[in-house]
Amino acid sequence: MSEVLGDFIRALRAADIRVSTSESIDAGNVIDLVGFDDRAILRDALSQVLAKSEDEKQAFTETFDTYFSFEQFKKRPASVEAANENDGSEGQESEESGGESEGGEGDDPSQSGSSSSPGGGSGGERQGERAPAPDLVSLLERGDQAALQMALAEGARQAQLNRIRLFTQRGMFTRRIMEIMGLDGLNEEIERRETAGNRESAERLAQAREELRGQVRDYVEKQLEIFTANSGRQLREEVLAQMRLSNVDRSDMRIMRDLVRKMAKRLIALHSRRKKVARRGTLDVRRTIRANIEFDGLLFHTIWKKTKVDRPKVMAICDVSGSVAQISRFLLMFLYSLQEVLPNVRSFAFSGELGETTELFEREKLEQALVEVLRDFGGGSTDYGRAFEDFEALAMNDIDHRTTVLILGDARSNYGDPRSDILKLVHARARRVIWLNPEGRSMWNSGDSEMRRLSPYCDKAVTCASLKDLERVVSELLRSAV
């Protein structure tokens, strides 16, 4: 039992469901309570201990259905069917109950030792040397599907199929399972019959062998799918998060978008609550007196003054000119996701002229909004002076002591005046000005880069080249916003 459950939990983890050790123990207790008899109840019960959010429930149901299914044995192969119709009905019945639950494997006397062996791996190998393989020939001749299925599950266990990670391992595992199930004996039997002149029965057996091979291969493929459901994507995401944004391939855009959305969601979950900070040492006299009237004016309760920490007000200015377009695309994505949740995000885009994109983001879907922003504002030659002038006209009056101004750009203004005086004004009014520069620090101030003149008016100027950098900056933004 515990081995089945262990494998199932590993499959769940592969499907992005977080299962802790204590939850695994709970799951064991649940199975003891409800048993394997009723598939629906087992699924309901397990889902309550193992999957703890709506998304996870969905993934759980899918994994449960694939993991606990044996439909490759539901249909009886035609060849064995013809060979023995007499006990067909009986086999059908037991096969059905077997298909409901994998736990039935403990019933087979040849495997009764397996459930007591602790620790999956080593126990399995030991078992492999000791346990006699069930007589495959008679199983195939009888067409006992339930027993075959058990033999297959046992073979898979001994071959440690749950360690399968790569699709190139399919053939190897198929062969190994067949061998454990007694392929050698089967081959010998076929040969023996052929030499004995019993051609017909030899052929029938050979055909059954091929069918079995197909079933084993299907089984292995399904297990591969279960155990590696997400590992490929996870690896890809990890790599992409650290890759320089300008190097991200167009084909990875879709994964990137999901990744950005996921990060934004995570940040929001972390920071979406309004916090209160008690200003220690400042007594709220009025409320304290009122609270202590019942104690005859003796000050039992002291009530301290508190400040509410509001969600940050963010204004983001994005350079979408050719040189940084690739990166601003991601910042725009990020802003879009943030704007869905935070009430106070305003976004602006510019290359020459600057315009507000807040409303567009609210109205359009992400893809469409990105296309429109890049069409309307992208492509021109960069002019920071002009952009700041426009920004002053559009938004200066709305900047207050709670506003964080976020600027993404390489500060390359084509030798035009960057109007650092406006940025100085913004800096004076805003709570914080953060500059994200996709270029490395060593490149700042080279050529037409104006970082030297602009960075004095930023509370922070950092390099932001990958998604990880972006996440760090935005997280900080949300955390320290007062």
Added chain:
Amino acid sequence: MTTGKQGAIDDIEAIRKGFETRGYICNAHIATSIFLAEKLQKPLLVEGPPGVGKTELAKATAEMVGKPLIRLQCYEGLDEAKALYEWKYGKQLLYTQVLKEKLGDLMSGAHGLKESMTRLHDFDDTFFSEEFLEPRPLLKVLWQPGGAVLLIDEIDKSDDEFEAFLLELLSDYQISVPELGTIKARTTPIVFLTSNNTREIGDALKRRCLHLYIPFPDTDIEQRIIAARVPEMEARLRTQLVAFVQGLRQLDLKKLPAVSETIDWARTMVLLHARELDADLVRNTLNVLLKFQDDIGNVDGEINALVSKAAQAG
């Protein structure tokens, strides 16, 4: 059959039946979760859209097991003084005053400071004792001799700190009062937590709980719910009504009508002596079902189609 206090919870089907006789209609999934919560002695975290009967589930369970329901409504700023215990400051004040008066008698005949102190130490100190403790819901549950059903409603509305503070209670059914030590539950209570998902519940809390998600009910269950809650309604109208609401849930609305709204609407229909669903009637009573003006406006165009579809169902 379901009058036995503990017997009712012994198997899943019995639980479902027990709920049904008390007017709470549910599927096997919900019954399973009650069964597990009782058997594993774990709290049950119930999530789902508002109005699907999360709170009602706790009430029905309390009624079924015949234990008192103690409810703690969460809100921002809820702290342990309101959830757990409070010292009875007034009485403590009086106590010290009484003590001061009696001090003379106590100390009479004592020679020197040392002897006085020894006597003082020997004296039973009850300043911080259970007598001066004012129990709030959580402590009440622990003190309840026969056990109780605890409902911690809308846990997502409380602060993170409060959530952390609940962890000890939820895993070991005990709480620590700094002045007294640990107070253990006399009988393990059945604990329900509900959440509307306005924020993500912490992993630590989720790990300690069973998790039940209640979605909107399907047509069959909803019909039975209405039949149980509004028995005076005719079967035909009930079928139409439920079909209409189910159709409404397919639309893109700000707030979808939940079961509680369906029940209210059914009661409205009964009050109006309606015999059949028609477009005008729906239009006039739609505000019972939908709570946003935008939604009412959006649905208006669809009413005829929905009503005719519902009429076919009836």
